[in-house]
Amino acid sequence: MSTLALHVTLERADFALEVQHELALEGITALFGPSGSGKTTLLRVIAGLERSARGSVTFDGNAWQSAQAWLPPDRRGVGYVFQDGRLFPHLTVKKNLEFAARRATRGAIDFDAAVAAFDLKALLGRRPGSLSGGEQQRVAIARALLTSPRLLLMDEPLSSLDVGRKREILPLIEQLPRQFGVPVLYVTHNVDEVARIASHVLLLAGGRVAAYGTVARYSSESTSKRTPAVSRPARYCAHTWPSTATEWRRWSLAGNASAYRWPTRPLAPFARSGSMHATSRSRPKGRCT
Numbered sequence: 001m002s003t004l005a006l007h008v009t010l011e012r013a014d015f016a017l018e019v020q021h022e023l024a025l026e027g028i029t030a031l032f033g034p035s036g037s038g039k040t041t042l043l044r045v046i047a048g049l050e051r052s053a054r055g056s057v058t059f060d061g062n063a064w065q066s067a068q069a070w071l072p073p074d075r076r077g078v079g080y081v082f083q084d085g086r087l088f089p090h091l092t093v094k095k096n097l098e099f100a101a102r103r104a105t106r107g108a109i110d111f112d113a114a115v116a117a118f119d120l121k122a123l124l125g126r127r128p129g130s131l132s133g134g135e136q137q138r139v140a141i142a143r144a145l146l147t148s149p150r151l152l153l154m155d156e157p158l159s160s161l162d163v164g165r166k167r168e169i170l171p172l173i174e175q176l177p178r179q180f181g182v183p184v185l186y187v188t189h190n191v192d193e194v195a196r197i198a199s200h201v202l203l204l205a206g207g208r209v210a211a212y213g214t215v216a217r218y219s220s221e222s223t224s225k226r227t228p229a230v231s232r233p234a235r236y237c238a239h240t241w242p243s244t245a246t247e248w249r250r251w252s253l254a255g256n257a258s259a260y261r262w263p264t265r266p267l268a269p270f271a272r273s274g275s276m277h278a279t280s281r282s283r284p285k286g287r288c289t
Contacts, residue, residue, distance in 0.1 A: 001026045002151070002183050008045050008055035008065075017041050017053075017207040025151065025183035027199035028174065030215070032188060038207040039187045043153050046185070047080055048073040059151065077105045079144030079182075081154040085136035087128040093139050094124040097146055104148035109180055111146065117179060118142045118172055134165035141173065145180060152176065152184045158193070170196050 002025040010017040017038045023029060031039045045053045048064065048071060057065040064071045073080075087096050097120075101111055115121055118138040128136055137157055144152060154173070158166045174197040176184055188194060194201055194215060203211040 002060050004046070004151070004185075005056070005058040006042075006046070008042075008053050008057060010041060010045060010050055010053040015041075015207060017045070019204075019207075019209055021202070021209050021212060023202065023212070024200070025185070027177045028184040028186050028197050029200040029202060030186050030188055030194045030198035031204060032191075032194050032201050033204035033210070034189055037189075037204040039189070039204055040155050041207075042204065043080075043155055043185065043187055046151075047078050047153055048076050074103075075105075077148075077150040079147050079149035079152045081137075081141050081144045081152070081157045083156050083159050085128065085140035087136060087139060087143070089128050092125055092127055093120060093131075096128070096139060096143055097124075100143040100146040104146065106148050106150070109146055109148050113180075114142045114146050117175070132165075133161055134169060137161065137165075137169060138172065141169075141176075145176065145182070149182055152182050154184060154186045156187050156189075159188075166193075173197055 004023045004025055006019045006021050006023070008017065008019050015036070015038070019038075019042060031042060033039055041050065044050045046057060046064075051070075053065070055065070056063065056067070059076070063069055064076050087093075088099070091099065097111065097114070101108060115124070118141060120139060120142060123131065123135060123139065128139070131139065141154075141157065157173075158169060161169070170193065173184070173186070176182060186193075186198065198215050200213065201211075201215050202209060
């Protein structure tokens with residue numbers, strides 16, 4: 001199991017990222033939170049795409065960034081899947097994949113295995129412009145995988161797809177750590193995706209870590225209790241941390257700016273006793289409601 005130690009800050013005119021946390025990368029870890037919480041920014045810091053970030057990023061004891069050193073993205077051994085595929089339009093699918101395979105930084109992942117895992121055999125001779133959105137993302141994920149990354153970073157790769165295409169691709173993403181031995185950091189603000197594929201979740205709010213731990217799975221208890229979603233903003237006392245499905249639906253993840261509306265269908269409580277913990281300075285402040 002790999003570890004990723006983050007002690008980073010990044011300040012912009014209207015936003016500040018401050019993350020001090022160590023992640024145990026086992027399976028898929030979701031970076032979860034509302035829009036503007038810093039998920040993509042943190043992913044870019046990890047990848048080495050934010051040169052102005054200060055602090056340290058350490059993967060398995062190897063410093064990717066510190067006060068003394070800074071490794072460029074191509075030397076960190078990470079694969080990156082963007083929201084859009086960013087495939088080379090002038091190359092066929094096969095040539096896109098072969099380009100990635102030639103850039104592998106360690107033991108190569110079997111080309112045919114990657115093609116089979118994402119059902120790309122029938123697409124190898126086609127160019128990206130002739131592919132559907134779902135097909136392009138399958139190629140993009142396989143291409144990132146073929147660089148043989150130590151860590152695979154995925155930035156809302158399914159956000160532009162319809163529900164049907166998402167259902168087809170999520171199981172393919174879920175199998176990546178088990179089939180190819182690569183840990184995944186997966187950015188999303190979709191709770192259904194978290195519940196479907198993630199084993200751990202890092203919750204971001206206002207550029208800071210609000211909670212980190214295992215994802216509670218569906219249970220007979222949760223499916224027997226239905227609680228209505230709350231549509232109005234709500235605040236909790238500084239000493240209060242959401243621990244039930246109802247509280248998670250009500251808590252404002254965006255620093256009291258607006259309530260995050262959770263699905264009305266029954267979900268296992270995101271934070272069960274012992275499964276997640278909050279960092280004291282990131283707990284929401286203000287009066288109780």
